[in-house]
Amino acid sequence: MHYSAFTKRISGRGAGAWAIHERAVAKKLAGEDILFLTIGDPDFDTPEPIRAAAHHAIESGDTHYPAMRGTVALRTKLAARLSARYGRPVTPDTIMIMPGAQNALFGTSLCLLGPGDQAILLEPTYATYEATFGAGGAEVVTVPLYPALGFQPDPADIERAITPRTRAIVINSPHNPSGSVLTPDRLRAIGDIVKAHGLWLIADEVYADQCFDQPFVSAGSLADIADQTVAISSFSKSHAMTGWRIGWVQGPKPLVDHLYTLALAMMYGVAGFVQAAALAALDQDDAVSAMRDELKARRDVVLGCLAGQNRVRAIAPEAGMFVLLDVSATGLSPFDFATRLLEEEKVSILPADSFGPSATGLVRMALAVDQTMLREACRRITACAARCPG
Numbered sequence: 001m002h003y004s005a006f007t008k009r010i011s012g013r014g015a016g017a018w019a020i021h022e023r024a025v026a027k028k029l030a031g032e033d034i035l036f037l038t039i040g041d042p043d044f045d046t047p048e049p050i051r052a053a054a055h056h057a058i059e060s061g062d063t064h065y066p067a068m069r070g071t072v073a074l075r076t077k078l079a080a081r082l083s084a085r086y087g088r089p090v091t092p093d094t095i096m097i098m099p100g101a102q103n104a105l106f107g108t109s110l111c112l113l114g115p116g117d118q119a120i121l122l123e124p125t126y127a128t129y130e131a132t133f134g135a136g137g138a139e140v141v142t143v144p145l146y147p148a149l150g151f152q153p154d155p156a157d158i159e160r161a162i163t164p165r166t167r168a169i170v171i172n173s174p175h176n177p178s179g180s181v182l183t184p185d186r187l188r189a190i191g192d193i194v195k196a197h198g199l200w201l202i203a204d205e206v207y208a209d210q211c212f213d214q215p216f217v218s219a220g221s222l223a224d225i226a227d228q229t230v231a232i233s234s235f236s237k238s239h240a241m242t243g244w245r246i247g248w249v250q251g252p253k254p255l256v257d258h259l260y261t262l263a264l265a266m267m268y269g270v271a272g273f274v275q276a277a278a279l280a281a282l283d284q285d286d287a288v289s290a291m292r293d294e295l296k297a298r299r300d301v302v303l304g305c306l307a308g309q310n311r312v313r314a315i316a317p318e319a320g321m322f323v324l325l326d327v328s329a330t331g332l333s334p335f336d337f338a339t340r341l342l343e344e345e346k347v348s349i350l351p352a353d354s355f356g357p358s359a360t361g362l363v364r365m366a367l368a369v370d371q372t373m374l375r376e377a378c379r380r381i382t383a384c385a386a387r388c389p390g
């Protein structure tokens with residue numbers, strides 16, 4: 001039977017990376033004790049007051065069709081939060097509640113990018129971007145983030161990549177997989193390019209609450225291009241709510257209206273009791289800080305454990321929940337190293353080079369388990385690396 005061209009567009013790159021994870025899952029199902037460091041979903045429980053709010057909403061009968069743009073209460077509280085983050089007023093009618101940032105990115109892509117258009121991405125990209133931003137028929141063009149610059153872009157590269165078909169520049173800061181945070185001057189430079197060429201700036205900010213060493217500067221703070229900026233985030237990472245599926249798009253009102261009609265055509269909003277949980281989540285700042293502090297401590301454990309040998313070099317992230325490891329000194333490709341690590345030491349990590357050529361030689365480990373387990377993971381990683389040909 002025939003399947004649409006769309007199905008090809010949504011099966012992008014990244015399959016190679018996930019092959020290791022799938023093999024690890026199969027091993028676990030077969031009874032092997034695998035240490036999973038592949039996915040950005042730490043072992044933190046959703047804080048109790050958030051869970052309680054969902055229970056209460058269900059028991060109170062919030063089980064009908066939901067407010068499709070998001071409840072007024074949630075969008076109002078979020079707008080206040082984003083006003084503080086951006087340093088300018090944000091109104092609730094510029095917010096659309098979506099089932100997670102992934103859905104928010106996908107919906108935004110469908111509403112802004114179509115056949116013949118180009119979107120500029122900075123590579124290495126988050127694994128799903130090629131499919132997400134190519135879904136509507138647009139061509140994805142990549143420019144590098146430079147490891148030697150701490151995975152920052154050179155704005156001149158972006159300027160050079162612009163053609164008459166360019167519609168959007170997509171940024172992801174804090175960045176997956178490197179954990180780099182776009183510097184304020186580079187963000188401003190990208191904003192100037194967006195302004196000069198009349199483009200969209202699409203900013204994926206899901207790790208905004210997990211900056212370890214410096215304050216986060218949101219794309220929403222670029223007040224002069226507010227009507228060209230779409231800032232996307234979610235509760236997944238900040239509030240340990242990956243499974244709840246709730247996030248948002250903040251952008252110009254006409255885009256929010258298009259996302260509303262997309263919601264009508266596709267998913268009919270986010271469950272009311274999940275929205276109630278998200279509303280309660282906005283009162284959980286202490287829990288957010290505690291999880292960020294724990295991720296920072298885990299990062300420091302990994303950096304400490306991998307110091308003092310020269311086969312695996314950890315690249316310190318400034319934010320988020322991943323650490324990139326340079327394994328080129330093992331003499332193996334990232335895929336071969338990850339395969340060997342899984343087979344010999346039962347640790348599952350991701351080859352990062354399938355996220356873009358600027359991640360050549362790198363694997364990604366997630367800070368998804370506690371500090372003791374991370375120490376053990378590092379011990380196994382260095383043991384495996386020491387046995388490699390070099």
Ligand SMILES: Cc1ncc(COP(=O)(O)O)c(C=O)c1O
Binds near residue numbers: 206236
């Ligand atoms: C950069 C980035 N964007 C978006 C997402 C998806 O987030 P959500 O769970 O809110 O859909 C992830 C998840 O890992 C991510 O790393």
